[in-house]
Amino acid sequence: MKTKNNYAFIDGQNLFLGTKQSDWAINHKRLRIYLEKKYKVSQAYYFLGYVSESNHELYSNLQKAGFIVIFKEHTEGLLGKKKGNIDTDLVFEIMKSLVDDKEMEGVVLISGDGDYKKLVDYLIKKDRFVKILFPNIEFAYFLYKKIDVKFKATLDQPEVRKKIEYKKSDKQ
Numbered sequence: 001m002k003t004k005n006n007y008a009f010i011d012g013q014n015l016f017l018g019t020k021q022s023d024w025a026i027n028h029k030r031l032r033i034y035l036e037k038k039y040k041v042s043q044a045y046y047f048l049g050y051v052s053e054s055n056h057e058l059y060s061n062l063q064k065a066g067f068i069v070i071f072k073e074h075t076e077g078l079l080g081k082k083k084g085n086i087d088t089d090l091v092f093e094i095m096k097s098l099v100d101d102k103e104m105e106g107v108v109l110i111s112g113d114g115d116y117k118k119l120v121d122y123l124i125k126k127d128r129f130v131k132i133l134f135p136n137i138e139f140a141y142f143l144y145k146k147i148d149v150k151f152k153a154t155l156d157q158p159e160v161r162k163k164i165e166y167k168k169s170d171k172q
Contacts (some may be wrong), residue, residue, distance in 0.1 A: 004129050007097055007104050008035050008044040010067070011111035015155075018135020028065040031148055034164050037058040038094050039130055041106045045070055045093055067090040087115045094119065098128065106130040110155070112139025120144070124151060132146050 019026055025115040035041035046067040048059075062069050070093065072086045089113075097104050107123055109116060110149040123129035131149060134140040144152055155164065 002160040004040050004042075004105065005091055005103050006041050006108055007094075007101075008040055008041045008108040008110065009092060010044065010093055011113055012046050012048045013086070014111040014113050014139065015135050018171075019155070021138065022136040024051040024156070024161065025166040026155075026164055027068065027170050029060055030164045030166075030170075032066045034160070035108060037155045038147075043068060043104075045090075047090050047093075048072065049086060064124070087113065091116070091119050098126075108133065110135070112136075112141050113143075114141040114143040114166060117141070117143040120147065120151070124148075 015026060032044055035044055044067050046062050046071050048055075049072050059069055070086075070089065072089055094107055094109075097107075106128050108130045109120065110133045116132075119134060120129060124147065132147075132152050134144075134152065134154045137154050140152070140154060153160070155161065155170060
């Protein structure tokens with residue numbers, strides 16, 4: 001594992017749907033602390049599909065927890081008609097960081113989306129990949145079965161979930 005300055009890139013919709021499917025939710029503050037302690041993540045980018053006034057509290061909580069929130073740009077005519085597909089934005093930010101940010105040592109990716117497989121393979125080859133964290137075992141997209149187990153984990157493992165799960169008593 002890289003030693004001290006890794007960046008996390010989170011597919012927010014994939015994380016939300018993956019935990020919801022398993023009937024639990026993330027405590028974003030706990031997740032941010034977990035990433036920092038376990039994977040030495042100094043910066044964490046949280047990608048979301050689009051801006052909605054109804055989600056203002058979520059955006060605020062993400063920022064308070066220490067995430068850099070990045071929204072997908074949509075033209076006004078497409079809002080509400082198209083899912084907030086952030087895949088290319090996430091890949092672009094990772095590649096931009098690799099080129100422009102000499103401080104970044106490695107990448108932690110939270111998603112189960114198979115669209116990132118080519119990126120993951122490239123980062124492993126370049127020794128810049130730390131881990132892909134799947135929201136749940138069912139989101140462990142079949143394309144990732146061939147990568148070494150040291151590069152993948154699921155957030156719904158009991159010992160991990162216990163550290164990052166939102167509980168009704170939490171105040172984010």
